[in-house]
Amino acid sequence: MRTTPTLLVLAAGMATRYGSLKQLDSFGPHGETIIDYSVHDALKAGFGKIVFVIRESIREEFEGAMRHQFPTLDNLFYVTQELDHLPAGYQVPENRIKPWGTGHAVWVASSHIQGPFAVINGDDFYGYRSFGLVVDFLRHSTSETEYGLIGFKLENTLSEHGAVSRGLCQLDEEGYLEAVTEQTHIIKTGDGIEAQNPDQEPLQLTGQELVSMNLMVFKPSVFPLFEQGLKEFLEENSTNPNAEFYLPAVVDHAVKTGRAQVKVLETPEKWFGVTYPDDKAVVMRNLQRLVHEGTYPQNLRETHSANSI
Template structure:
């Protein structure tokens, strides 16, 4: 059975106000997510599942169904605030859903095979999708998950600080810890991260970091459901609390339920953290098209 690609897109339209304005970067008006889907199809993924907000369902289908019909199976799952809350009353002042791990959990009934998870608005590169597909087809199991490890130096912005999950790996190349560093930026010819107290620490450009590209076995759903219940028991009344994928992964590792392979990729990540990043994204895509990595029109 071919692996599935789960695209976290529930925040996508809300960031833009509507899908009509979603930024087009490719020579034929392609968005960043178009390139991810194209890369996934050619790496052998069999189905694309979008996690979206219910009120954007029509917009999403209008945009993606004409492009993808006949090329790959598609499905749409909604991240609803009360999904999997197991009797907890959602507080009235809660404005946004429960985070990335909750988004993944919402796809529980749509996915029965090994699958990858990505963000909708990050460009991950062909190499990353090929390596993810290889892992999902050949190594993925209930006790073996994966994260694609990007070289930190290929993921920073010249226009401000970025937040990255810095991966620590053991001697076998498995994830031992993931530390969220919320303020990473280039300074004086090196890359540093800044702590809350203002202290700065250098990081090597080849440090592996997570860009939220994961490889999971469907067993992750039951694990996430249990963890989400524990999370809500503690955090139900905090309106800003979020249930992130690394919370589930950390529990999986620390409780010795299995291993998470760190799969290095040579791909250069890019995305629009700052609006000033947009021209660079467009340039990078045009360069890849000029090199023949992508066709001039992805869906023609």
Template sequence: MNQKPTLLVLAAGMGSRYGGNKQIDGFGPNGETILEYSIYDAIRAGFGKVVFIVREEILELAKGKFLPKIEGKIEAEFVLQSITSFVPEEYQNPDRVKPYGTAHAVLCAKDVVKEPFAVINADDFYGKEAFEILSKFLQAGVQPNLHAMVGYAIQNVLSENGTVSRGVCTTNASNQLIGMVERTSIARESGKIVARGNNEAIEIAENTPVSMNFWGFHPAIFKDIESMWLEFLPENKENIKSEFFIPLVANNLIESGKAAVEILEGGKTWFGVTYTEDRPVVIASLKSLHESGEYPGSLWG
């Protein structure tokens, strides 16, 4: 399609396990947020626009944090995700507190994103190579029925400070996604990687690809997400904790034969802040990347 792709940032999460707005916390040597590194890497990989999905209560805070730094370097837009966004009145539940999850967040951007786009979490560091490989896919490989996900080996995306949730992937011989299972309690135990849940413990091989929510989509995905969303709402009206996740959409597209998802092997470096105790590790990792020359002394000059 050869048009500059867009970066869609999921920044509306509550940060409940971390204990604050980690999307706008400073971790870099000059107080840079993790997200600033993703935007920097996206700009040098050829992205033309960044769209922030935020909650209304952090909108002005986010604008003040990011716009002065990126102005003139990349086009920027802000989109709100709320518990009533794209929810017809008959399905709104006054008892609901949290938004509906990642696929709902993507749907909230459907009116401002018309080109191939990447989706990332605001609080994960994905690495320069991941943006480069996904940018190439979005400019040359993406199709209405072919999307992508950057895969990361499970051994590289754990936390030393507690369990993590990861979308564990099964792939075919063509390196396409067959399916994904969200495992909500993964940790290293006695040298092995183990997922616990439903009174069972499942060992996961070290190199198993997992989703870190770094996706590449053709804009045709919005139509598919919306039709699934309108099926999800009546089924989940009374469940105030139900969430509409991107893996649910991906699995549905694959199982129905409507689309394929290619796993891109660009996930070399990852770190993030699931827990407050992860903070020093992230600070040290970013400092090292600056010192090695991967990033300039100050990201924005």
């Protein structure tokens, strides 16, 4: 790894099921957001620049929150994701209101990233060891078309309060990704765990399956794949106002067409995050436990104000 990696934080989501701007909601003992902990972990692991993908409508509030939490950092950058941010020659369909999705979010950030980078969701907690796996992978990876995916055990990523979307990973014998399938309705049942898909029989799962939580590791060679994928998506879905261009779909296509290899790196961390309002109390308890155990300082802002991690 010749340069320190960039962290790309996807924070433009609408949070329709949560009911408020969860990217900036308070969860830590001193009002910390989940993003605050992710930035802290990434910097500690060895990341350099942090790039946030946000909406223009929340830009002032978001930038203010980051300046307050990390007053000494000068490596925070912001890019907006809007419906009309499209490749040349493409227009927004008249009936389109829904954001284009996580794949589009990565594409709009391409001009802000010059080296290796990792992508995360702004409302997901990944844990320090997950970011350490990213840095270690990049330190040893030599191919410009070898990417990485931090895999979580499915049982460590479920919500007690409703269904979740997860990308199920299929691996070869050497631990490289063969396919990632987006399951949009995984839920705990009385009999275990099921993926309940429309027009299909329920898929029984053990909980030991590795899933993608959008913590993926890329090099700049990936951006043409996102641009090509976005163009194909726009052409195929011009009349579908609800279709989304998902990040895992780009990775899956790149693997199946032989344009990239993706090493799956299993993290020991337990994910938590906020999909539903009732998830907030769970996140707060988990963070308080980690602070009590000494994993995190009592006050992140004081730590970064002192310019030490």
